[in-house]
Amino acid sequence: MTPSKRPYRHQREPRIDIARVGESGSILALAAASFSVPDLNAAASAAERAGYRLIVASDARALVSGRTETGEEMNFVVDSALDEASAEDVAGLVLPGGRRAVDTLNDSNAALRLIQDVFASGRPIFAAGEALTILSEVSGKETGEANAALALGGEVFAASGETARDDVAKAFAEALQPGKSKAA
DSSP states (O other): OOGGGOTTOOOOOOOOOTTTTTSSEEEEEEOOTTEEHHHHHHHHHHHHHTTEEEEEEESSSSEEEEEOTTSOEEEEEOOEEGGGOOGGGOSEEEEOOOHHHHHHHHTOHHHHHHHHHHHHHTOOEEEEGGGHHHHHHHHOOOOTTOSEEEEETTEEEEEOSTTHHHHHHHHHHHHHSTTSOOOO
16 A cells, blocks of 8 residues: 555644744744643644744743643743733734643733733734633633633634644644634
8 A cells, every 4th residue: 555545644744944934923922930831832833834933921031941741841942021022023922821820921911911912903812721711811702611722803712622722723823824714
């Protein structure tokens, strides 16, 4: 049987072309200590495949640590302070989950103002896990028992299930692309 005729063959994601990252613009991730690394990686890798560069904003100074699904700590370079980040400078926003991280963002006026500005602009917002509570508060829309959601054009599209985070990440990356379908 030839490789193309194999049943149930998994489709590979296209590789990220490092030379193209940033050509399309930037996306902003709001990250506080103990944020969910898998949530950030899902949205960032989908956006990077579309040519977008990730900027990390945090209340941390140089590095912010997140947690993997196995509880390991990973550090990410902070590109911007929360109060210096601007909604006008980015094509979309990423809100990774993590209870402690979300509590920290909820206590930050700068973070909440930035989320409100991006939501009001109609730009796409990817939220996963515990970050759905912030998105619900800012948007006034309920997400129910969802695992991830995409806010776009004043609406919130929530998804649940095993593949919800990856499905919403793909919809987020598509929503960043001008001229493509914007519905989740």
